[in-house]
Amino acid sequence: MATTKNFLPEQYRQSNKLGINHNYLNEQFSDHEVIWTKMREVVIRGDFTLGSEVDILEKEYAQISGTSHAIGVGSGTDAIFLSLKALGVGEGDEVITTAFTFYATIGAIVTAGAKPVFCDIREDYNIDPSEIEAKITPATKVILPVHWSGKPCDMDAIVEVAQKYNLAIVGDACHAIGASYKSRTAGSLGTLACFSFHPLKNLNVWGDGGIITTNSDELADKLRLMRNHGLVGRDECHTFAYNSRLDTIQAVVARHLLGKINHITESRVAHADYFDKELRSVSQIIIPKRDADIYQVYHIYSICCQRRNELQNYLIENGVDAKVHYPIPMHLQPAANYLGHEKGDFPIAETIADSTISLPVHEFISREQQDHVIKLIKDFYD
Amino acid sequence: MTKITIPFVDMTSQFRNLEDELTKAFIDTGRSGVYIMGEQLESFEIKAAQYCGVKHAIGVGHGSDALFLILKALDIGPGDEVITATNSFIASAWVVAATGATPVLVDVAEDFNIEPTLIEAAITAQTRAIIPVHLTGRPARMDEINLLAQRNGLHVVEDAAQAIGARYHGRQVGSLGLAAGFSLHPLKNLGVYGDGGLITTNDDKLASKLRILRNHGLRNRDECEVWGFNSRLDTMQAAFAEIKLGYLDIWNERCREIAAKYRTSLADVVQVPFDQEWEECVYHNFVIRTEKRDELMTYLLEHGVDTRIHYPIPIHLQEAAKDLGYKAGSFPKAEKYAKTMISLPIYPDLSDDQVTYITHVVNSFFDELGKK
Numbered sequence: 001m002a003t004t005k006n007f008l009p010e011q012y013r014q015s016n017k018l019g020i021n022h023n024y025l026n027e028q029f030s031d032h033e034v035i036w037t038k039m040r041e042v043v044i045r046g047d048f049t050l051g052s053e054v055d056i057l058e059k060e061y062a063q064i065s066g067t068s069h070a071i072g073v074g075s076g077t078d079a080i081f082l083s084l085k086a087l088g089v090g091e092g093d094e095v096i097t098t099a100f101t102f103y104a105t106i107g108a109i110v111t112a113g114a115k116p117v118f119c120d121i122r123e124d125y126n127i128d129p130s131e132i133e134a135k136i137t138p139a140t141k142v143i144l145p146v147h148w149s150g151k152p153c154d155m156d157a158i159v160e161v162a163q164k165y166n167l168a169i170v171g172d173a174c175h176a177i178g179a180s181y182k183s184r185t186a187g188s189l190g191t192l193a194c195f196s197f198h199p200l201k202n203l204n205v206w207g208d209g210g211i212i213t214t215n216s217d218e219l220a221d222k223l224r225l226m227r228n229h230g231l232v233g234r235d236e237c238h239t240f241a242y243n244s245r246l247d248t249i250q251a252v253v254a255r256h257l258l259g260k261i262n263h264i265t266e267s268r269v270a271h272a273d274y275f276d277k278e279l280r281s282v283s284q285i286i287i288p289k290r291d292a293d294i295y296q297v298y299h300i301y302s303i304c305c306q307r308r309n310e311l312q313n314y315l316i317e318n319g320v321d322a323k324v325h326y327p328i329p330m331h332l333q334p335a336a337n338y339l340g341h342e343k344g345d346f347p348i349a350e351t352i353a354d355s356t357i358s359l360p361v362h363e364f365i366s367r368e369q370q371d372h373v374i375k376l377i378k379d380f381y382d
Numbered sequence: 383m384t385k386i387t388i389p390f391v392d393m394t395s396q397f398r399n400l401e402d403e404l405t406k407a408f409i410d411t412g413r414s415g416v417y418i419m420g421e422q423l424e425s426f427e428i429k430a431a432q433y434c435g436v437k438h439a440i441g442v443g444h445g446s447d448a449l450f451l452i453l454k455a456l457d458i459g460p461g462d463e464v465i466t467a468t469n470s471f472i473a474s475a476w477v478v479a480a481t482g483a484t485p486v487l488v489d490v491a492e493d494f495n496i497e498p499t500l501i502e503a504a505i506t507a508q509t510r511a512i513i514p515v516h517l518t519g520r521p522a523r524m525d526e527i528n529l530l531a532q533r534n535g536l537h538v539v540e541d542a543a544q545a546i547g548a549r550y551h552g553r554q555v556g557s558l559g560l561a562a563g564f565s566l567h568p569l570k571n572l573g574v575y576g577d578g579g580l581i582t583t584n585d586d587k588l589a590s591k592l593r594i595l596r597n598h599g600l601r602n603r604d605e606c607e608v609w610g611f612n613s614r615l616d617t618m619q620a621a622f623a624e625i626k627l628g629y630l631d632i633w634n635e636r637c638r639e640i641a642a643k644y645r646t647s648l649a650d651v652v653q654v655p656f657d658q659e660w661e662e663c664v665y666h667n668f669v670i671r672t673e674k675r676d677e678l679m680t681y682l683l684e685h686g687v688d689t690r691i692h693y694p695i696p697i698h699l700q701e702a703a704k705d706l707g708y709k710a711g712s713f714p715k716a717e718k719y720a721k722t723m724i725s726l727p728i729y730p731d732l733s734d735d736q737v738t739y740i741t742h743v744v745n746s747f748f749d750e751l752g753k754k
Contacts, residue, residue: 025415032412036405043575046393048568074443074577077598077612091460091482103598103606110609113482199417206417207576207616208443229446229472230702235693237472237700240479243446247576247616326604333606335599 019319020360020369025199025206027364028257035256039249050228051248057255058211064258065187067213069220072246073227076174076196079210080108080144082244083170083192086222089114089141096135097144097172098127099329100349105146105172106330114141116339118331120346124288125149125302125356128348129157136165145190146172149325150202150268151296152181155189162190170194174210175299177203178265182293187213197250202264202299203257205250265297267363271370272298275359278374279303284381286355300325301361306381308355314380315357320373323358383685383746386739388727390688391569395731400625407621417617419597426620427580429627434546434556436582438589441615442596444577445543445565446473449513451613452539452561452581453481455591458510465504466513466541467496467522468696468708469716474515474541475697483510485706487698489713493655494518494669497715498526505530511537516545516555518655518692519571519637519664524550524558539563542582544666546572547634551660556582561592566615566623571637571666572630574619633730637665640728640737644668647741651748652678653722667692668728670744674751675722681747682724687740690725 042051054072061070073079089095091113097105099118109116117140119131125148132143143162145153153171162169169190173179176186177195187193195201197209214220225232230241246254257264279285284306290296302325305311315322329349331341343350359373397404411422423441431439442448458464460482466474468487478485486504491497494517501512512531514522524538531538538559542548545555546564556562564570566578583589594600599610615623641663645654653671657663669692672678682689696716698708710717726740 023415025417026413029412029415032409036408039408039575043397044394046391046568048575049577075612103600103609104612106606107598107609107611111611206412206618208418208612208614229476231472235691235695237476237695237697237702240472240476240485240702242476242480243444243473243577245577249575250616324604328604330606334601335606335609 020365020373021321022323022358022360022362023200023321024362024364031256035253038252038256042248042252048248050245051251053248053251053255054246057246057251057258060255060258061211062213064261065185065193065213067188068215068217069213070187071212071220071223071227072251073210073212074244074246075208076194076198076210077104077108078244079174079194079196079212080105080170080172081111082223082226082242083194083212084108084112084114084142085242086219086226087142087168087170087191092139093141094137094139095142095144096132096140098146098148098349099331099346100125100352101146101148101172101330102174102326103330103333104174105144106335109144116330118341118346120348121352122348124151125352126151126153127158129154129161132158132161136167140165140167142168142170144170144172147176147179147186149296149300149302150175150179150298152176152179152186152189152294155181168192174201176297177201178261179297180295188215191216192219197246197254202268202297203254203261205253207247207250209246209250209254211246264363268298268361271361271365272301274367274370275301275303275361275374279377282378282381285377298361300358302356302358304352304355305357306355308357311377311380312357315373315376318376320376321360324356325358327353329353383739383742385686386736387686388688388732388736388740390690390727392729392731393568393573400629403625404622407625408618411618411621418614420617422617423615423620426624426627429624430580431582433627433630434554434582436557437584437586438582440581440589440592440596441620442579442581443613443615445563445567445579446477447611447613448563448565448579448581449473449477449539449541450480451592451595451611452563453477453483453511454611455588455595456511456537458483461508462510463506463508464511464513465501465509467515467517468698468713469494469693469719470515470517470541470697471543471693472697472700472702473543474513475703478513487706487708487713489715490719491715493520494719495520495522496527498523498530501527501530505534505536509534509536511539513539513541514559515541516548518669519545519548519666520655521545521548521550521555521558521661521663528559544570545664546570547630548664549662557584560585561588566619571634571664572623572626574622576616576619578615578619578623580615634664636730637728638662640732641665641668643734643737644726644741648744651745665728667725669723669725671719671722672724673722675724678744678747679724682740682743685743687743688727691720691723692725694720696720
């Protein structure tokens with residue numbers, strides 16, 4: 001008999017016990033009839049692989065990103081992997097990134113054949129640009145800042161060092177759809193930017209999906225070739241490549257939600273602002289720094305707190321889906337053993353990993369639910 | 383003969399026939415709020431494993447990733463070589479290159495599958511695995527391949543992208559090597575509505591490794607055991623696949639029936655594929671051969687019949703393969719077939735009348751040719 005136990009990361013699960021969830025897909029699915037009607041058309045046309053809905057989404061996405069190109073791919077992870085490959089990253093190369101991110105950032109670097117080189121973060125959870133220069137070696141090919149939780153990194157400082165050493169910037173913008181830095185969109189902040197349409201992202205699809213933005217015609221052409229078996233036309237293969245395409249039926253979902261992205265983003269920002277305002281007075285909580293010239297979109301709303309694990313348990317017991325994104329930084333993961341890091345190498349990342357907690361701020365959360373969460377937190381510390 | 387238009391593929395009829403079931407699956411999965419992994423994927427995986435007669439089936443992003451992940455799980459990488467057939471879809475070779483290893487190509491036999499007697503000469507000290515491709519839905523000659531692999535300490539990874547349901551000595555493809563990669567691409571015999579793939583294996587350790595590798599290398603939500611990949615069969619697609627798996631044998635049987643009709647009516651004028659007594663091909667494609675290939679294709683199209691060539695350029699002659707050191711003449715059979723093959727329409731919803739029409743068109747082409 002097959003033993004097919006899947007490991008299901010907790011964040012995908014919706015718990016019936018919890019009243020206030022991170023997962024809002026049930027609410028979102030109430031719109032399914034209009035989406036199914038359009039998916040059905042795709043199926044009946046047989047327009048499955050890189051179909052017209054993908055083309056249209058790419059144009060729309062490039063437009064909102066203010067870039068010349070958007071290229072739909074299989075996932076946010078693949079977006080990063082393909083971007084690195086398009087830049088020629090391979091065996092022996094180094095990619096500088098943050099120690100505080102999701103595994104996929106590092107998985108993509110390692111899959112590309114390169115070595116991840118970590119920097120510590122600042123109190124806003126994003127890479128500390130002042131650490132980058134010291135990590136640059138002749139093998140460095142790319143700087144890969146992660147716009148964690150939907151807050152763009154300090155890009156002026158990163159661009160300065162990238163230009164000084166002639167390095168490409170691949171932005172991990174998987175959390176950052178709709179975000180901007182000094183009025184520039186997250187998609188336009190580097191050589192290439194990588195987005196995820198994972199089901200729980202601000203702009204999501206109902207499966208895996210991703211998209212890459214760039215202003216480089218050359219890289220865009222290369223990526224379009226690389227995501228589709230290296231094929232030019234049906235029969236000619238110009239380069240051994242990969243297969244990583246955004247499904248056409250998922251592009252239907254993305255386009256539908258793209259029409260609502262301003263509402264989704266503004267709700268999240270409003271919910272985050274409210275938590276900020278109400279929780280700032282709690283002395284056991286530190287609200288990360290907010291910047292006036294950065295528009296952050298709160299894919300994750302994280303704050304630092306004392307007695308984190310106890311608070312998380314208390315919230316869960318009281319029906320609030322409090323999460324930790326994430327308790328172990330990349331350099332301390334078992335997968336990173338070979339890189340030879342130890343505890344203490346990136347103290348801010350480690351401190352934040354020990355004290356961060358995430359609260360739901362998606363567009364379906366109500367003011368009453370937020371007040372309930374706030375009251376629980378205050379009760380806990382009282 | 384009244385002209386009838388016959389497309390090369392028809393996915394609409396199948397959808398319309400199953401629409402109620404598929405819509406229900408869409409809504410059920412949608413309401414579950416779980417779109418990645420989860421119980422629906424597990425349910426399909428269990429049924430797919432049972433169907434293929436193996437212990438494990440693992441849903442992944444697509445057929446290419448199925449092979450790529452198997453090779454990665456076997457720690458195949460730079461400096462290694464992997465042997466495969468030159469007459470295949472390009473992915474059979476790029477999955478090897480993507481690991482950093484070198485694809486080593488071998489010519490094919492009359493059944494379009496790798497010629498086992500030519501494999502030995504391609505084996506070097508660097509060879510780690512053989513990927514026989516069950517092209518067109520016909521199992522490769524696995525006994526000979528497995529024996530060679532055993533003697534040389536090589537892994538056998540089946541490229542079963544086109545062959546789900548095919549049998550070899552009564553056993554399902556997917557159970558004939560160490561592991562197998564299937565494609566669930568919409569055009570496949572078992573196709574979903576986007577990219578999808580499946581790995582099968584009887585090896586417990588390999589299966590556990592693959593389950594971790596496809597999902598970011600995660601041991602649990604917070605710990606990453608090995609830097610992995612992201613390649614998962616979307617849960618919604620798994621729901622569609624599970625429904626269609628229930629019909630697969632009926633569909634495959636219909637394709638075999640169509641193949642038999644083609645074979646009977648066309649054997650006098652073109653080379654037709656036929657089953658050996660030990661095999662059951664599922665005819666993902668029905669590929670005929672003729673010296674008048676281009677003329678016949680044009681004639682068929684003029685009479686409303688859309689056809690394809692699988693594949694007009696063998697892998698070793700692709701631009702992508704230029705560094706592998708092959709040239710025109712390296713693999714004479716594959717090169718000859720590339721110039722003489724045509725794939726005729728074949729799918730469960732193709733009617734007997736349509737099949738008869740196609741055979742009439744082919745026969746009348748050769749009649750007219752004879753009169754010239």
